[in-house]
Amino acid sequence: MLLAIVTGTLLAPLYAGRISGTDPFLSTPMAQVDGRPVLADNPGLGVTPIGPAWETSWRGPYLLGADTLGRDVAARLLYGGRTSLLVATAATLLCLLFGAISGITAGFVGGITDTVISALIDLLWAFPVYLLAISLSIILVNEGLHLGPVTLEADSKLLPALILGLVYVPYVARPVRTEVQSLLGRDFVEAAFATGGTRLHILRRHILPSLWPTLLALAPIVAAMTLLTEAALSILGIGIQPPKASWGTLIADGQALIYSRPWVAIAPGLAVATTVLALNVLADRDG
Amino acid sequence: MIRLALLALLLAAPVAAQPAGGTLRLLAHTAAGTLDPHLNYTAQYWQLYAFTYDGLVAFRKVAGPRGADLVPDLVDALPTPEDGGLLYRFHLRPGIRFSDGRPLGPADVVASLRRIFRVRSPTAETFYGAIAGAPACLATPDTCSLDGVTADGDTVSIRLSRPDPEFLAKLALPHASILPADSPAQDAGIVPISGTGPYRFLAYDPNDRLQIVRNEHFRPWNPDAQPPGGPDRIEYVFGLEDEAELTAIENDQADWMFDGPPADRLGNLGRHFLDRVHLDPTPALWFVPLNVHIPPFDDPRIRQAVNLAVDRDAVVKLFGGAKLAAPTCQLLPPGLPGYTPYCPFPHDPARARALVAAAGAAGAPVTLVTDDSPVARAVGTYLRDVFASIGLDTKLRSLSANVQFSYIQNTNNHVQASLTSWYADYPSAANFLLGSFGCTAFHPGSDSSPNITGFCDPSIDARIAAGDIAPADRALTDAAIAIALLNPRYVDIVSRRVEDYAYHEVFHWLIAQARLR
Numbered sequence: 037m038l039l040a041i042v043t044g045t046l047l048a049p050l051y052a053g054r055i056s057g058t059d060p061f062l063s064t065p066m067a068q069v070d071g072r073p074v075l076a077d078n079p080g081l082g083v084t085p086i087g088p089a090w091e092t093s094w095r096g097p098y099l100l101g102a103d104t105l106g107r108d109v110a111a112r113l114l115y116g117g118r119t120s121l122l123v124a125t126a127a128t129l130l131c132l133l134f135g136a137i138s139g140i141t142a143g144f145v146g147g148i149t150d151t152v153i154s155a156l157i158d159l160l161w162a163f164p165v166y167l168l169a170i171s172l173s174i175i176l177v178n179e180g181l182h183l184g185p186v187t188l189e190a191d192s193k194l195l196p197a198l199i200l201g202l203v204y205v206p207y208v209a210r211p212v213r214t215e216v217q218s219l220l221g222r223d224f225v226e227a228a229f230a231t232g233g234t235r236l237h238i239l240r241r242h243i244l245p246s247l248w249p250t251l252l253a254l255a256p257i258v259a260a261m262t263l264l265t266e267a268a269l270s271i272l273g274i275g276i277q278p279p280k281a282s283w284g285t286l287i288a289d290g291q292a293l294i295y296s297r298p299w300v301a302i303a304p305g306l307a308v309a310t311t312v313l314a315l316n317v318l319a320d321r322d323g
Numbered sequence: 324m325i326r327l328a329l330l331a332l333l334l335a336a337p338v339a340a341q342p343a344g345g346t347l348r349l350l351a352h353t354a355a356g357t358l359d360p361h362l363n364y365t366a367q368y369w370q371l372y373a374f375t376y377d378g379l380v381a382f383r384k385v386a387g388p389r390g391a392d393l394v395p396d397l398v399d400a401l402p403t404p405e406d407g408g409l410l411y412r413f414h415l416r417p418g419i420r421f422s423d424g425r426p427l428g429p430a431d432v433v434a435s436l437r438r439i440f441r442v443r444s445p446t447a448e449t450f451y452g453a454i455a456g457a458p459a460c461l462a463t464p465d466t467c468s469l470d471g472v473t474a475d476g477d478t479v480s481i482r483l484s485r486p487d488p489e490f491l492a493k494l495a496l497p498h499a500s501i502l503p504a505d506s507p508a509q510d511a512g513i514v515p516i517s518g519t520g521p522y523r524f525l526a527y528d529p530n531d532r533l534q535i536v537r538n539e540h541f542r543p544w545n546p547d548a549q550p551p552g553g554p555d556r557i558e559y560v561f562g563l564e565d566e567a568e569l570t571a572i573e574n575d576q577a578d579w580m581f582d583g584p585p586a587d588r589l590g591n592l593g594r595h596f597l598d599r600v601h602l603d604p605t606p607a608l609w610f611v612p613l614n615v616h617i618p619p620f621d622d623p624r625i626r627q628a629v630n631l632a633v634d635r636d637a638v639v640k641l642f643g644g645a646k647l648a649a650p651t652c653q654l655l656p657p658g659l660p661g662y663t664p665y666c667p668f669p670h671d672p673a674r675a676r677a678l679v680a681a682a683g684a685a686g687a688p689v690t691l692v693t694d695d696s697p698v699a700r701a702v703g704t705y706l707r708d709v710f711a712s713i714g715l716d717t718k719l720r721s722l723s724a725n726v727q728f729s730y731i732q733n734t735n736n737h738v739q740a741s742l743t744s745w746y747a748d749y750p751s752a753a754n755f756l757l758g759s760f761g762c763t764a765f766h767p768g769s770d771s772s773p774n775i776t777g778f779c780d781p782s783i784d785a786r787i788a789a790g791d792i793a794p795a796d797r798a799l800t801d802a803a804i805a806i807a808l809l810n811p812r813y814v815d816i817v818s819r820r821v822e823d824y825a826y827h828e829v830f831h832w833l834i835a836q837a838r839l840r
Contacts (some may be wrong), residue, residue, distance in 0.1 A: 063705040065637040075640050080593015081600065082586060083644045104586070104641065104701050178720075191718070273695075278704060278719060292697040295566070296587040 038314040041117065041307070057097055060111035061279045067106045069097065074106040088299050103289050103300050113303055116281040120266060120308070123197045123282065127262040130201025132251055135208025140247070142209070143216025144239060154213070161206040169265055172199045173274035191277040196269060200262040207261070208254055215250050219243055253319065260315040267308050283308050344555040345839040347821075350568040351581040354529035354561045359511040360500040360518075361435075361444045366746060366831065367581050369497050371535070371559075373827075374552055374835035376500035376518035379413050379432065379479075380491050381548040382749070384833055386825040391750040393491050396548035397427065397501055397519065401491065408486030415477045420540040421503055422523035429474035434504035436481070440467040441508045445771060446748075449763065450493040455482045465508075488790075492749050496829075521552045522835060533559040552835035553823070569816065572599075578818040578839075579832070586643055586698060592816065601815040602646060603826040606656040606747035606755065609642070611691070611706065611806040612731070612775035614739050619687040619715065624678045626803035629740075630668040632675035632713045633706065638808045641701045648809040653800045654760065656810045658828075659752040661792025667801055675713045685714040692720045693742040694727040702808070703742050729770040734777065741775065744811070749829050752792045757784060760799055778804040 058064065067074040075083050085102035088109075100109040142153035160168075173196065180190040181198070188195045219225055219242070228238045269275030270284025278285065283304040290301025355367040360376050363369070373384065381396035383389055395401050398413040405412070419427040440447050440460035448461055455471025471482040483490065493499065506516050515524035521541045525534040535557035543551045563571070568580040569588055573596060584592060592600055613620040613629070620626050635650035642648045649657075652666040679685055689710055693703035703719050710717040722730055731741040747755045758764055761784050764774035780802070786795040800807070815832050817824060820840040825833045 063637075063708045065640045065705060066634060077640075077644045078590040078593050080590065080597050081644065081646055082589020082593060083640050084587075084590050104697070105704055273721065279707070292585070292701070293587045295585070296590055 037310065038318065041121075041311055041314065058108045058111065060108050060115050061281065063105040063107065065106045074098070074102045075104075084296050085293065085300075087297060100299055100303050101297055103297075104292050109286070109300050109303060112281050112286055113283075113307060116283045116286050116304060117307060119193060119276055119280060119282040120263060120284070121311075123193055123200070123266050123276070124259050124263040126194065126197035127200035127204070127266070128255055128259045130197060131204045131208055131258050131262070132255060134201065135205045135254075136212055136247070136251060138205065139209040139212025140216055140239075140243070143213040144220070144235075144243065150213075153209075157206045157209045157213075160203070161210075163203075165203050165261075166265065166268065168203045169199055169269060170272065170274065172203070173269050177274045177277065191280065193276065193280065196266055196275050199269075200265055203265075204258055204261055207258060208251075211250060211254065212247060215247060216243060219246055256315040256319040260312045260319070263308065263315070264312060344553075346556040346558055347554040347579075347834070347837060347839060348577040349557060349559040349579050349581065349834070350563055350571060350577050351559065351561055352563065352565060352568070354527075354533065356529075357510055357512050358515055358524060358527055358533075359442065360497045360502070360516070361439055361442050362510055363497070364445050370581075370830050370832065370834060371533075372497035372500060373520075373830040373833065374549070375520040375522050375524060375535070375538075376497060376502070377520055377549055378494050378496070378499045378501060380495050382492075382495050382827070382829050383547045384550055384827065384830075384836070385547070386827060386833070390827045390829070393495060394547045395545060396495075397432075404486075404490075406482075408488070409483045411481045411483075411490065413479045413481070415479065416544055417477070418542070419519055419544065421517040421519055422538040422540055423503070423517040424540055425503060425517070427501065427519060428504075429477060429479050431504045432479045432501055433469075433472050433474050434506070435501045436472045436499070437467050437469040438502065438506060438508065439498060440464050440469060442510060444498050446493075446496075446498050449758065450496065450498060453483045453485050453487040453490065455484045457484070489749075489751055489754065492751060496749060520549060522557065529561065532561060535559065550836060553838040554835070557834065572816055572818050575818045575820065578821050578837075579834075580816065583814055584816060589643055589647075596816065599817050599819065601813075601817070601824055601826060601832075603813045603815070603831075604658055605811065605813040605831070606658045606750065606828065607744060607811050608651070608654065608656050608759075609638075609648070609702075609742070609744045609808045609811060610654070611740050611742055611808065613803070613805055614737075614775070614777055615804055616734075616777045617737060617739050619682070619684045619689065620739060622682050622684065623803060624682040625684050625687075625715075627668070628675040628678035628682075628713055629710060629715075630803050630806050631671045631678070632709050633806055633808070634670045634709075635808055636670075637705060638702055641705055642698060642809060642811065646812070647814065648811045651807050651810050653796055654805065654807050655752055655756060655792070655796040656747070659747060659750060659755055659792075661752040661790070661796070663793040663796070665793075665797050665800060667797075668803075672709075672713060679714040686716050687714075689715045689717045689739050690720055691717060691740045691742065692722060692727065692731055692738050694724040695721045696724055699724075699742055706742070706806075731775055732772040733770050734767045734772065738775070743775065745773075747828075752796075753787050753790070756787050756792075756795065756799065760804065761787070776804040778802065 065075050074086050077083055086098050088101040089099045098108050103109055138153050142150040176195055177190055181188040225242050228242055266275055267284035270282050271288045276282040276285055286304035287301050293300045355365040357363050360372045377396045379398050380393050383392040383394050399416050402411045402413055439451055441464050443464050456469045460467035460469055473480050502516050513527045521538055522535050523538045525536045527533045565582045565585045569584050571577040613626050615621055639648050639650050652668045655662050691703055691707055693699040700721055707717045707719045730736055731738045745759050758773055760774055762779040765777055766772040783795050783798050822838040822840055825836055827833050
């Protein structure tokens with residue numbers, strides 16, 4: 037299922053170019069398809085976007101209908117999926133990296149280093165994840181990040197990835213620290229110390245390889261959490277910034293059509309739910 | 324949670340057929356701030372002041388064009404200006420009482436006009452600055468004596484320092500309501516002040532509801548100015564989202580909502596409830612003010628380019644369709660005196676791109692600020708794409724509707740372009756144009772600077788003041804200081820039991836004149 041979703045999103049340009057024939061990021065309120073307006077005036081009041089294919093006798097583009105700006109929802113769903121999966125993947129990699137470094141350092145070095153790092157992780161852990169993510173996003177979404185040589189513009193996809201990678205660090209650091217401390221008490225590690233192995237050698241040859249299963253088991257769980265959080269931030273308007281699209285921004289766009297064209301919001305919501313489910317199944321298998 | 328449960332119970336109460344009188348149930352997403360009529364500047368509460376307070380004169384409370392006529396209210400006749408338009412004498416009607424039972428007297432009139440300055444009313448300068456003594460009151464409001472207003476028996480005289488042909492119309496607005504002389508010299512907030520209208524405010528909790536009941540001391544003295552009301556009681560409940568408000572009205576659990584209907588419910592409204600929908604023209608404008616002091620819009624070519632690039636028919640579609648709005652490319656709305664149709668900006672994206680290229684502005688960064696309502700965000704997204712298509716690197720920024728309007732007015736925020744609207748305070752082209760684009764409406768560094776463009780041409784202001792409206796409107800439009808988009812229609816949806824719906828240009832739905840079936 038996960039493979040199908042990823043493949044679909046990677047084929048987004050193909051769909052947009054060959055089937056939809058529209059630019060999914062461009063507002064086209066006056067667009068027409070075969071002489072029919074994409075945003076049609078109702079006989080009584082208001083304007084309603086063209087509906088999904090199964091509600092109309094439609095076999096052309098706009099398979100899932102159009103949104104309030106005349107954009108192809110199906111094309112945006114695929115492009116949005118690329119963004120959501122990219123952000124979740126980047127956030128997961130960053131989270132695993134920061135979490136592994138801090139967890140390994142704390143567990144392996146021990147002493148005052150362990151105390152300090154553990155205290156910092158506990159401090160981060162104490163904040164509700166969503167509150168911390170929202171707070172950081174509100175600060176950074178307007179001005180971007182300018183930290184020495186590192187500059188991330190406000191509309192960069194790496195910005196939400198960085199925020200999400202940071203707030204979920206305790207979820208990786210703590211189990212990694214525990215695992216390292218457990219490994220240090222194992223026979224083969226003690227034997228390596230007894231035979232004169234250096235700490236760096238033991239870390240490289242014995243500790244790190246033994247941590248891979250733990251990190252691989254954590255990866256899909258972290259990916260699911262970051263995907264959900266990115267969607268939440270984007271729904272609130274402080275995640276992915278327009279004109280870029282993600283599943284979260286699509287859900288936010290669909291709120292204005294929840295009565296007349298509910299699939300504009302339901303489709304990306306289903307996409308998020310399906311992907312999270314697939315990642316959880318993957319995590320259970322790894323576990 | 325308890326409040327929500329009580330709200331649900333209220334709205335779930337069955338609405339059986341009621342005799343004349345009854346309780347009118349109104350809904351709004353939020354309250355509109357202070358209840359003080361000298362300070363509140365919202366359409367939401369001006370609608371209520373129409374039947375809770377009175378001025379010396381009033382707009383005729385009828386639907387249609389006659390609603391723009393001025394009639395005597397607390398006075399027995401409209402005064403004829405004397406001394407070259409510098410002196411107005413008003414003779415108070417006898418026997419009028421405030422809702423607390425006290426009789427109205429000339430001292431109350433003098434104190435009320437003085438209070439406009441003491442509480443720092445937002446229109447103290449723009450509307451009442453011509454009263455003799457106003458400059459001193461504007462400089463030191465706390466000690467305002469307003470020497471131009473005097474009383475002699477039952478006659479109140481108002482002397483102006485300069486003629487103002489619209490002075491009587493300004494006295495008909497809620498900011499010139501006559502209140503008891505001992506009204507507090509600061510914002511009354513949620514504490515109701517006694518008025519002379521057929522209704523009075525009973526209790527006000529901005530987080531819950533506003534209760535309005537009949538004023539037992541009201542006796543109709545001029546039905547044109549202040550007709551007696553229909554309902555016995557009015558309950559104005561706050562807190563519901565627009566979707567829930569509309570559902571309540573469709574189910575006859577409430578009678579009217581202040582907020583516009585959500586766009587995705589318009590189709591259903593049109594199919595099943597069209598007989599309860601009222602669409603009325605209103606002198607208003609949706610537009611994009613362009614800051615003429617900040618690049619790239621300090622260059623007239625770029626301002627012309629964006630005006631040429633926008634397809635106003637597309638904006639009307641995003642707004643809700645041709646029944647809800649009409650496209651426009653001029654600044655003065657139809658319906659105001661002096662309006663003549665004019666459009667120097669046909670939809671011409673190619674010419675727009677050429678202008679941007681000629682100005683060397685390709686790639687210029689622009690931030691467009693809108694509020695966070697669904698329609699504003701949709702229109703803003705479309706405008707962002709249009710600006711980008713002609714070469715401007717445009718970002719969209721959406722702010723809460725509670726703060727967006729004051730944010731875009733303050734020059735300290737360096738807003739290049741924004742999406743906003745302006746509704747006429749009263750049927751006056753001069754008030755509309757000078758209030759939005761006049762030199763005296765530009766206050767750098769203030770949250771209250773309605774001339775968001777920062778444009779100032781004293782010669783155009785002089786033409787407006789002299790009544791030369793059409794040429795002034797053309798001059799302002801040609802200067803491309805804003806992108807005029809559309810003129811909205813006012814949309815009201817009422818329940819089945821509301822009869823005698825009447826729409827007024829200044830006060831919109833005349834709430835108190837409704838009858839409940």
